[in-house]
Amino acid sequence: MSGGPAVRISIESSCEKQVQEVDFHGTETYVPPLSMSQNLTKLAQRIDFSQGSDSEEDGGEGEPGDREWGKQEEEEGTVKFQPSLWPWDSVRNNLRSALTEMCVLHDVLSVVKEKKYMALDPVSQDLTAGKTPQVFQLISKKKSLATAAQLLLKGAEKLSKSVAENQENRRQRDFNAELLRLRSQWKLRKVGDKILGDLSYRSAGSLFPHPGTFEVIKNTDIDLEKKVPEDYCPLDVQIPSDLEGSAYIKVSIQKQAPDIGDLGTVNLFRRPQKSKGGTQPWHVKLEAAQNVLLCKEIFAQLSREAVQIKSQIPHIVVKNQIISQPFPGLQLSISLCHSTGEKKSSRASPEKPKPDDHLYVLEHNLHQMMREFHKQQLSSVVMPHPASAPFGHKRLRLAGPMAYDKAEISNLQQSEGLLEKIIKQAKHIFLRSRTARTIDSLASRIEDPQIQAHWSNINDVFESSVKVLITSHGYEQICKSIQLQLNIGVEQIRVVHRDGRVITLSHQEQELQDFLLSQMSQHQVHAVQQLAKVMGWHVLSFSNHVGLGPVESIGNASAITVASPNGEYAISVRNGPESGCKVVVQFPRSQIKDLPKSDVVQDTKWNQLRGPHKEVNWSKMEGRNFVYKMELLMAALTPCP
Amino acid sequence: MEAPPVTVMPITSGTINMMEYLLQGSVLDLALESLLHRLRGLCDNMEPETFTDHELVYLLKGQQGNPFILRARRSLSHPTAPWHLRYLGQPEVGDKSRHALVRNCVDVAASHSLPDFLNEMGFRMDHEFVTSGHIFRKGAMKVVVCSVSRVLVPGNTENTERMSLSHLVELSVLAPAGQDTMSEDMRSFAEQLKPLIHLEKIDPSKQRH
Structure with a gap:
């Protein structure tokens, strides 16, 4: 700024006069400015007489004020059209009319004061309200308060209703969500206004006639005031009463035949119900019911077979128990344990400490076989070819054309039952x-x-x-x-x-x-044989079944004779399952001093012959078992080199 | 060896005396897909199966009266399957209010030498055709959706010509006589297919005229 050359700027005051019109030449004609008196008139006209500074007559003079507004407007109109009039004309007019009004008011008041011709009566409500006693005021205040309260209450009600509705909607949504979840796991269908579900294994191939339907219930009418329980679920299921509770198949083998009076009264005890975390209550309920249904189906199938199958010892079906005798003196009992409620469990609980003789493997296998049976049912249904042929087993349809005989057909049809x-x-x-x-x-x-x-x-x-x-x-x-x-x-x-x-x-x-x-x-004798091999003894004879000696009640005795390496001694072992072992050692004749003189063998060369036998007192032998004793004996009889 | 007793009286029980309950309709090829889709949803949960069959219709002309008709059918898609010999009786007049056509029906599975056997017996082949399509099952009900083709050269099932641009739809049940609940079930099933196809009771004998 400071260094720059001075620039000349001409400043002109803006036009204070109003432009009236602009010519084609560009010259502007201005409105001539108002004279002093004109200006005063203009200002005087702006005086608003309706806004009186006196507050006393404010309430009473409302209407006259309005009237004056109208007057003023009129006057303004006249002023506009007659600008030459005296400037204070409107002011004078207003003042005059005000005076008139005042006079009238004065007259009225004086008349009223006399109370002869005129009396003041409450006409408008505003006046009465202003002048009613306090009681009325109170009442009216109360009334207005009451209406206000009512309004507020109504609003509150509406609010709470909307909140409840919201909650209800949410619950409804929850219900729908639950229903969707249910639908993804169970078969549902709509009958009328009910939603029914299918518990049965029919779609899996079951032929059990139980309908197995459950009903889906909307559980949304819960008291909003009370605390919502933790396991609350907007969806509930109602299962048939005969599928309630828990059930299982009990298979056990008993040795002794029980009293016939005990039959069919298998104690029912509840297993502790395992509730897995995270699963829906309805799911647990439905699974339990389905399990009951399957158990019932298994039992029904078993009882039907038990009655149909002809066996040497007939199967007994009593109440909830099937009894069969697989081996003489042995009893297989299959029972359906179904506990429906708390009552029975409490009654049966004292019997619980009985030994648990479940055959869990068989129980599991029963379930497995039932499912296999279902699967077989499902897979045996094949579409006929050609298409006009009736439904049925393909193999049976082959029987005619392939000229099956009776044996082959019965082979086809034979299938082992569950019970068998x-x-x-x-x-x-x-x-x-x-x-x-x-x-x-x-x-x-x-x-x-x-x-x-x-x-x-x-x-x-x-x-x-x-x-x-x-x-x-x-x-x-x-x-x-x-x-x-x-x-x-x-x-x-x-x-x-x-x-x-x-x-x-x-x-x-x-x-x-x-x-x-x-x-x-036999093992003992075999062991002697093996030992002889190791010890260098020679096996002279070996027999698993000896025909001599006392007869054994079990099997036969076996015997072996082994000779020492130099042939001087011989050991004979006879071992019977019942009689035990007998070990005899034969000595050479030379070692025997008191050998009876014989007339036949007198030559010294016969001294090399083996002599008589002597039994070893086996129980007195040293050694912890038979083979060890035998080893010691052999060692003792083997001459040192 | 004792000869088996010869049955003179008609057998009234067992699988011999069966009735076929039948409803028929036809669907244009354009709408076939949606019908199959619907059937897949309604019928038993099984793998949808297709078939191709060759049917031969044999006549035995007697001296008087109507010829005796037998239908022999074999599966081209399952060549090892036995032949199917079928006798269909005249539709029962009976109850007009019944919802399905009812006729006597005898089904026999036969070996592959069936045509020769029938020829030997004096039957003559009247006509033959090839059908191929889909087969569905709902309980005892059988739904067959098939197209019918004419065999151009007798005996050659390769060379065929479609009869029309639509598929034949048959809803049938095999049941012992007098089971009218069957026709109820069939009707309600047919109701469920309603917008796609109208299955009706069509009397073939009246169709001819």
């Missing part, structure tokens, strides 16, 4: 457990030789196998003669010997026990 299968499984389980017990009891009872059982971990439902080894402690490496493979089936046990012999044992416990005892007694 479960009885077979029970038999197998029983046989297996009894075999295990027999082997264990033998192993614990007999220390020498030792018996070992190796059970295979993977079994078929109808077959399992065990490997039985009979060994002597400390000589496991050399005495491996007896290795038995026991294949336990449903009715019998097949024993496969190491050398390929197959022996079939029945389900009788005694048979297995006798067989194992005889094998153990």
Whole structure:
């Protein structure tokens, strides 16, 4: 700014006069400014007489004020059209009219004061309100307050209603969301105004006639005032009364036949209900009901088969129990335990400490087989080809054209029932457990030789196998003669010997026990044979089944005779399962002093012949088991080199 | 060996005395997809199956009266499946209010030598056709949606010509006589297909005239 050259700026005052018009030439004609008196008139006209400074007459003079407004407007109009009039004309007019009004008011008041001709009466409400006594004021105040309160209350009601509606809407939404969730897991359909669901396994192939329907209930009328319980769910389900509670199939095997009076009164005890976190209450309920339905179906199927199947010992169906005899003296009981409510559980609880004789495997298998049956039902339905052919089993339709005979057809139709299968499984389980017990009891009872059982971990439902080894402690490496493979089936046990012999044992416990005892007694003789090989002794004779000596009640005795390396001594062992072992040592004639003189053998060369036998007092022998004793004996009879 | 007893009297029980309850309709090929879609939703939850069958209609002309008709059908898609021999009786007049056509029906599965056997018996083939389409099942009800093709050269099922631009739809149930509840079920099922197809009781004998 400071350094710049001075610029000349001309300033002109803005036009103070109003422009009236602009010519074509651009010259502006201005409105001539008002003269002093004109200006005064203009200002005087602006005086508003309606706004009186006197407040006393404010209320009473409302109407005259209005009137004056009108007057003023009129006057303004006249002023505009008659600008030459005296400037104070409007002011004078106003004042005059005011004076008139005042005079009238004065007259009226004076007349009223006389109270002769005129009296003041409340006309307008404003006046009365202003002059009513306090009681009325109070009443009116109360009234207005009441109306105000009413208004407020109404508003509050509306608000709360809308809030409730909101909540209801939310609940409704919750219900719909729950319904959607339910729909994704269960079959639902709408019948009339009800929503019905399907619990049954019919779509999975079940033929059980129970309808298995449940009803979906909207559980939204809950009291808003009360606290909403934690497990509240806007959706509830109503299941048929006969599917309520919990149920399971109990399978057990009992040894003794119970009193017939006890039949059908299996105690019902509730299992503790496991409630998984996070699942909906209706889901738990429905799953329980479906389980009840499945249990019922299994039991119905089993009872039907129990009645239909002809067996030697008829199956008994009493109330909720099916009793069958797989083996003589053994009883398989399958019962449907269904506890419907709290009452029964409390009643049955004192009986709970009874030993738990469930056969969980069989219970599980029953469920599994039922589902397999369902699946079979579903998959057996195939579409006919050609399309005109009737529905039905394809194989049966083949029977005619392929000229099946009766046997083939009955083969096609035959299918094992649930009951037969479960009885077979029970038999197998029983046989297996009894075999295990027999082997264990033998192993614990007999220390020498030792018996070992190796059970295979993977079994078929109808077959399992065990490997039985009979060994002597400390000589496991050399005495491996007896290795038995026991294949336990449903009715019998097949024993496969190491050398390929197959022996079939029945389900009788005694048979297995006798067989194992005889094998153990044979083992001892085999062990002597093996030991002789190791010790350098010669086996002179060996027999598994000796035809001489006392008759054994179980199996046969076996015997072996071994000679010392130089042939001087011989040991004979006879071992029977019942009679035990007898060990005899034959000495050379030379060692015997009191040899009876014989007429036949007199030459000294006959001294090399073996002499008489002497029995070893085996129980007095040193050594912890038979083979060890035998080793000691052999060692004793072997001359030192 | 004792000869089996010869049955002279008509067998009144078992699978022999079965009635076929039938409703028929047809759908244009354009609307076929939506009909199949609907059927897939309504019928039993099974894999939808297609079929191609070859049907031969045999006549045995006697001295008087109507010829005796037998239908022999084989599956072209399942060549090993047995042949199907079918006798269809005249539609029962009976109850007009019944919702479905009812006729006697005898189904026999037969071996592959069926045509020769029928020829030997004196039957003569009247006409043959090839049908292919879809088969659905709902309970006992069978729904067959198929197109019918004319066999141009007798015996050659490869060379065929479509009869029309529409599919034949048949809803049928095999049931013992007198089960009118069946026709109720069929009607309600047909109702559910209503906008897409109108299944009706069509008397073939009246169609001819």
